Amino acid sequence: SQKIEQNSEALNIQEGKTATLTCNYTNYSPAYLQWYRQDPGRGPVFLLLIRENEKEKRKERLKVTFDTTLKQSLFHITASQPADSATYLCALEVGGSYIPTFGRGTSLIVHP
């Protein structure tokens, strides 16, 4: 069966460090992978999209990698800040479907 796996345990890091979140998938061949941020009591907010033929994408302090061989995406936040504390969701989009399937999300807590 198709699965999207994100670490259910919260990631705790110190301010200024790089946070790395993982999204693994099985039995998918996604054309695109998206990352969203969700704050408590709010809806998800789109952050970044990476295509299957792209290895890496950057936006300010954010970096996403996409390894279709390992079936894994890594989401990095450099110089993390307490304001980065949130739940981060990955979403896969299989080519032609245009509707992403979401992972359960990983909570990030950045300590001052």
Next chain:
Amino acid sequence: NAGVTQTPKFQVLKTGQSMTLQCAQDMNHNSMYWYRQDPGMGLRLIYYSASEGTTDKGEVPNGYNVSRLNKREFSLRLESAAPSQTSVYFCASGKGTISNQPQHFGDGTRLSIL
């Protein structure tokens, strides 16, 4: 610019009651979606509308109906609420049947069914 607006924000129902959740977007998006989010389950697609006049079932449609009233509005109806439908419901919109477009979410309706 409001984006995606959902009403109400909170609601408590008794088992068997009916209710309609409202969603409106002001981004001129073609596609709209209804998700539910439960602890440990992530976002699950209930119904979607690829364009005005069309609706399709998602992963968990049982117990729900939808109406795409016009391009802006997409409502979700619970005809006979059950405790298993206690959840947070999110509406989202997107540019449409084009891959690689992000979804824009509302802030959810928190629904409790007693």
